[in-house]
Amino acid sequence: MSAELPAAGDPGAERLADAAVRYWNIRSVIGGASFLAACAGAVLIFRAEWMLFWGPWVVAPVVVLSVLLDVLMLNRVQFRSYSFTVTPEFVYVARGRLFRRSATIPTAQILNVETVQGPLLASMGLVTVRFTCLLDVDGVGPLTADRAERIRRAVLDRRADSEVAG
Incomplete structure (x- = not known):
C-alpha cells in the first residue's frame, strides 16, 4: 500500500x-x-x-x-508545527509556522538511518532519527524509541528490497 x-x-x-x-x-x-x-x-x-x-x-x-x-x-x-510521514516510498518532514520548511526524501536515496540518543534524550525515553543522503542529512525527532525503530526498519527494509530488485 x-x-x-x-x-x-x-x-x-x-x-x-x-x-x-x-x-x-x-x-x-x-x-x-x-x-x-x-x-x-x-x-x-x-x-x-x-x-x-x-x-x-x-x-x-x-x-x-x-x-x-x-x-x-x-x-x-x-511542537505544534512539526509533523512527518514515513512510508516505504518516502520520508516527508514539515516544520515551522511562519517560515514553513518541508522536505521529501525518497527512501531509495537514503544511504543510512541513524538513531541518536544523548543523556538528556535517554533520561526522557526519547530518540532522534537522522536520515543521511548524498547531499544532506535530515531528521525526525524527538520520538519514543519504539517509534524511531519502526521508522528506521521501514526505511531500511525498503532500501534492502530496492537493492535486491535492482
Whole structure:
C-alpha cells in the first residue's frame, strides 16, 4: 500500500512525542544557564568595570527573558508545527509556522538511518532519527524509541528490497 505524497508545506501524518516540548524546554534552560555561567565566569576573571554593569543589568535579564519566551511560547509553537510521514516510498518532514520548511526524501536515496540518543534524550525515553543522503542529512525527532525503530526498519527494509530488485 502506497501513501500519497503530501503537497509541499502540508502537515505530515504523524507528530512528535508529547515529551518533545519538555525536552526542548530543558535544553533552553540548560543553554541559558550555561551562557549566564560563562558570563559570570568572564566577569570574575576579567573584573572589568563595564562588565559589572552590563552583566547583571543587561545581559542576564535578556537571557532570562529569551529562555522564558522559548519555554512559554516558541517551543510549543515548534511542537505544534512539526509533523512527518514515513512510508516505504518516502520520508516527508514539515516544520515551522511562519517560515514553513518541508522536505521529501525518497527512501531509495537514503544511504543510512541513524538513531541518536544523548543523556538528556535517554533520561526522557526519547530518540532522534537522522536520515543521511548524498547531499544532506535530515531528521525526525524527538520520538519514543519504539517509534524511531519502526521508522528506521521501514526505511531500511525498503532500501534492502530496492537493492535486491535492482
